[in-house]
Amino acid sequence: MKSAVIVFPASNCDRDAAVALKQMTGNAPHMVWHQDKELPDVDLVVLPGGFSYGDYLRSGAMASQSAVMRAVKAHAERGGAVLGICNGFQVLTESHLLPGALMRNAELKFVCRPVTMTVEETQNVFTRKYSNGQSVTFPVAHGDGNFFADEETLDRLEGDGRVVFRYAPGQNPNGSARNIAGILSEKRNVLGLMPHPERVVDPLLGGIDGRALFESLIETLS
Amino acid sequence: MKARVFVTLKNGVLDPQGKAIGHALNGLGFSAVGDVRQGKVIDLELSERDEATARASLKEMCEKLLANTVIEKYEIELKA
Numbered sequence: 001m002k003s004a005v006i007v008f009p010a011s012n013c014d015r016d017a018a019v020a021l022k023q024m025t026g027n028a029p030h031m032v033w034h035q036d037k038e039l040p041d042v043d044l045v046v047l048p049g050g051f052s053y054g055d056y057l058r059s060g061a062m063a064s065q066s067a068v069m070r071a072v073k074a075h076a077e078r079g080g081a082v083l084g085i086c087n088g089f090q091v092l093t094e095s096h097l098l099p100g101a102l103m104r105n106a107e108l109k110f111v112c113r114p115v116t117m118t119v120e121e122t123q124n125v126f127t128r129k130y131s132n133g134q135s136v137t138f139p140v141a142h143g144d145g146n147f148f149a150d151e152e153t154l155d156r157l158e159g160d161g162r163v164v165f166r167y168a169p170g171q172n173p174n175g176s177a178r179n180i181a182g183i184l185s186e187k188r189n190v191l192g193l194m195p196h197p198e199r200v201v202d203p204l205l206g207g208i209d210g211r212a213l214f215e216s217l218i219e220t221l222s
Numbered sequence: 223m224k225a226r227v228f229v230t231l232k233n234g235v236l237d238p239q240g241k242a243i244g245h246a247l248n249g250l251g252f253s254a255v256g257d258v259r260q261g262k263v264i265d266l267e268l269s270e271r272d273e274a275t276a277r278a279s280l281k282e283m284c285e286k287l288l289a290n291t292v293i294e295k296y297e298i299e300l301k302a
Contacts, residue, residue: 058290065287094290101292106238148293149236
């Protein structure tokens with residue numbers, strides 16, 4: 001599987017993503033700068049965590065207007081896989097590649113801790129190696145992770161089986177609607193989630209629950 | 223021409239910051255304060271002279287960047 005990690009000014013999990021991809025796939029990903037107009041030939045594009053453009057205006061808003069995002073949109077429209085983690089999820093909603101918005105955490109605090117979620121969907125390229133209903137623990141680290149969408153959109157997401165990760169009861173760290181932690185696009189080739197799977201691929205970092213996400217991608221896209 | 227754009231959360235979208243401000247004001251003794259909603263003010267200078275064109279262009283700016291219309295609404299004020 002060939003992959004690329006997009007680097008925006010103030011991305012700070014781009015190297016975490018690169019280390020995880022290298023470890024899981026055996027190949028280092030292409031690191032693509034936000035001003036680049038074209039993507040290398042890749043199967044997977046990762047939008048990493050961080051504070052792109054200092055979170056100016058709204059988290060992800062400036063990044064969604066960057067040159068590279070036009071190429072990312074074209075990749076997604078061709079059916080290419082896109083994974084947005086944390087700030088990457090915010091960039092995906094601001095770019096309208098995913099519905100809804102990520103608002104300030106309900107408690108107005110930055111939350112940095114492991115959270116337990118359930119895997120609700122496995123019929124997609126990102127989670128096929130998990131089992132349905134499996135409980136997984138990924139770290140979160142964000143101030144704007146409160147997923148919001150109108151009721152009609154939430155019903156559609158649920159009805160179409162596009163809610164992939166849901167915070168376990170009592171674990172919702174940010175007030176997200178219906179405990180939603182991660183969602184798929186309509187074509188199921190774009191996934192955005194607030195928790196960080198790339199931080200749990202090595203036992204040295206305290207867990208390996210994120211490995212199956214990369215294994216799913218490798219199995220499908222290689 | 224100068225323009226001022228107000229961006230606020232849509233009615234029905236929870237505003238935890240507004241709520242915290244309200245609590246703080248109550249704590250300061252301003253007991254008459256009820257619901258509080260907060261937002262952003264963006265001041266722009268435009269070289270445009272025609273008001274209708276300026277307004278149309280500002281609306282497009284709001285839709286494309288200044289507001290996230292999933293959660294926010296906007297108001298445009300023009301000053302000659």
